[in-house]
Amino acid sequence: MMRMVPREERLLFMRLLRDVVAHNSVLVTDLPFTLLDGRKRVIHIEAEPEFNEHGNACGYTGVIQDVTDRRMAEDRIPRAGQLRRADRPAQPPPADVARRARHRGRPSHGS
Known part of the structure; x- marks a missing residue:
């Protein structure tokens, strides 16, 4: 399995x-x-130690799962959100809107 990393x-994984x-x-x-x-591919590994009756670690049990498709989908989500935000006109913060309204002599919400 290590040959496939x-x-x-590989060195970072061996250190881990x-x-x-x-x-x-x-x-x-x-x-x-x-x-x-x-x-x-990208694999997800989860393993936890097993202990014998004396409390000594005697091995690991866990799962290995191919998460390549999930990771690719997650990578696409931020880009889609950034595109949507870039297409919208910038909205001034509410405090800025209220301050500008007061300067123009108009009542603002919450004043």
């Missing part, structure tokens, strides 16, 4: 694994992954 990410095991902590991370056919 891109080389530049060593830290997780050294502290018997939970592992939750997303990791880029290259399938044998060359396709790039």
Whole structure:
């Protein structure tokens, strides 16, 4: 499995694994992954330590899930929101509207 992690990410992931095991902590991370056919994917890993009857860590149990489609959808959401905001005319803040109305001698809401 480690061969499928891109080389530049592999050392960081190995460092994370060593830290997780050294502290018997939970592992939750997303990791880029290259399938044998060359396709790039993103996997989500969640694992927690198992302990034996003496309280010693004896392994990890967890799940690995392909989250590539979800990550791609999440990446599209901010861009769509930015486009919508850019298409709208800028609205002055309410305090600014009230201040300008007072200067013109008109009553403002809340005054």
